[in-house]
Amino acid sequence: MISKSKNASLSTILPVDSFKELTAPASNAAKRLLDCIFEREIDGELVRVRIVETEAYDQTDAASHSYKGRSQRTDIMFGPAGYLYVYFTYGMHYCANVVVGEAGYGAAVLIRAVEPLGNEGLLERRRGGKSGIELTNGPAKLCQALGINKQLNGHNLREAPLRLVLAPQLSSEAIVTTRRVGISQAKDVLWRFYVKDNSFVSVK
DNA sequence: AGCGGGATTTTCT
């Protein structure tokens, strides 16, 4: 039971929701998420990975699932920041996004690549024997490696079995900005970001 | 090293 102190201010008692830093536009949050950590519990084991490549998608952007408004599929994108949006694509693959921005604004950041921080044996098994950068250097690859599927759509990233832990903002000199991958609308928008010189980045 | 096709389901027109 937490008792209320007479003297302590409210801000020292209540935990700060760090996900409020994931503000719109989605491009802002996409840069903010570089270098941040996912902690995934799977098969009773813990795997930590570092985000090294992201893409921004928001409702002002023709390439975004949220562009044409809320639907059954995109509903989670219009919720508050800090939840997972998982979609299925090309008949085979899942892709993972972090919902960003205020509730009511449809925005999310696609996680395109992560760098494993230990326990790579588990990832290798889930990836059918692949190893090294092939474990997680693509949006569907990292979902397979981390066991992310539609069951985790709408998951709160403050909770097990998949937590997002924010790291300090990466310096702008360490971030490369480019066009997004695999889209046909809004091709020239520079909303893809990755950690400079990181070998896990999917497309250089 | 680069190109082409197949896998296979959700979503919207």
Added chain:
DNA sequence: GAAAATCCCGCTT
């Protein structure tokens, strides 16, 4: 009915 925020394999240079 077609396209899709992809990946992998096999064939050709």
